[in-house]
Amino acid sequence: MSDPVIRLLLADDQALVRGALAALLNLERDLEVVAEVGSGDEVLPAVLEHRPDVALLDVEMPGMDGIAATALVRAKAPGTRVLIVTTFGRPGFLRRALQAGAHGFVVKDTPAAELADAVRKVHRGLRVVDPQLATDSLVAGESPLTPRETEVLRAARDGSTVAAISKRLFLSEGTVRNHLSAAIGKTGATTRAEAVLTAEGNGWL
Amino acid sequence: MSDPVIRLLLADDQALVRGALAALLNLERDLEVVAEVGSGDEVLPAVLEHRPDVALLDVEMPGMDGIAATALVRAKAPGTRVLIVTTFGRPGFLRRALQAGAHGFVVKDTPAAELADAVRKVHRGLRVVDPQLATDSLVAGESPLTPRETEVLRAARDGSTVAAISKRLFLSEGTVRNHLSAAIGKTGATTRAEAVLTAEGNGWL
DNA sequence: CAGCCGCCCTGACAGATGTCATGGCACCGA
């Protein structure tokens, strides 16, 4: 054993939740929160400065999201392991997080008592993944949408019209409609709005 | 002073957040979490059993939402004060929470250190309201949508077609279209989907 | 009570949306 205390970094945009998690984890003898940040962009600088053993990252954050931050941490600070702690158990998030090099993935529905254990396991080099979510991820699979389709569907999220989307992406209206139609078909939806919802639910956007 | 210790109930659907908040609040000498629940429906029974001084309720919960739970607690257990602790600073939420009899309203962006103070203030009978949110609430104002319009717009949230909505609500398609059109106009939107987004953002649904 | 106002309901019509058939282009294996 190198150091008896596991040093942690916490990243979550909600200050209250962040502070509460810090309080929870600091209760444990062998855990110590050494840094807290509120946006994805601050993660890497803080990691480089404090060199924590484990970084707990939320996925939804202002600036860079937790997945991108994970990849960056893995590349620039390989000594720090990453545990994703997120609100939404979107299947796609899990897959992308693992691909980005995350060591663990925990949703905020899990009992508070298990978090410390998850941290310890990740620190020991084990993978921690919510089992329910793992099966969902297999079921949902990778995104069936092509790059263009995702782009167009993402542009349709705010309820824009075809005309607006086509201008924003420099495409013909017919093309936009076609991509949307394809996305609707692949998501098993009937409407653009429905397609957006299921795609978001699967973490495909 | 009656009792030196303020007894608390925590209601939040995310177990991890709930447990973390409990840890945070239990650090304070004069605060004690005596009950935790994970859904709106469990709030009233737990309040009646434990008779906490202050109940901290989330708005987004399975079953009954935090606003409805607030009204119920105020009616059936007037000795318990209610502090809403929520993720989303939707202007409409604040207004509705206060109308339901909540004593305080805190968003999860606020620093963790302030939560304990908010609890103490609420316990002393003071109102605690996020100032930023209060002004937003005044700007956004009450929902301009009529009951029928809200109902139809709510039914359109999942991306249903007019035909589906009309069947679900036993209305003519023309009527549904008309209500949607009115909602679109009142929200300043151009599309049904856009109207849904802004209405949700203001807490009108 | 008459008039007015707001809400609800409905059908008709122009414009936006989703589907389909078609073609160009790059990449890959035979």
Place this chain on the structure above:
DNA sequence: TCGGTGCCATGACATCTGTCAGGGCGGCTG
């Protein structure tokens, strides 16, 4: 090299959507 495959792009056409004008009903006020 050539056929096959997948992605992107586009226009035409049927369908759906949003707007508008209109009528019925209940409550409020002068």
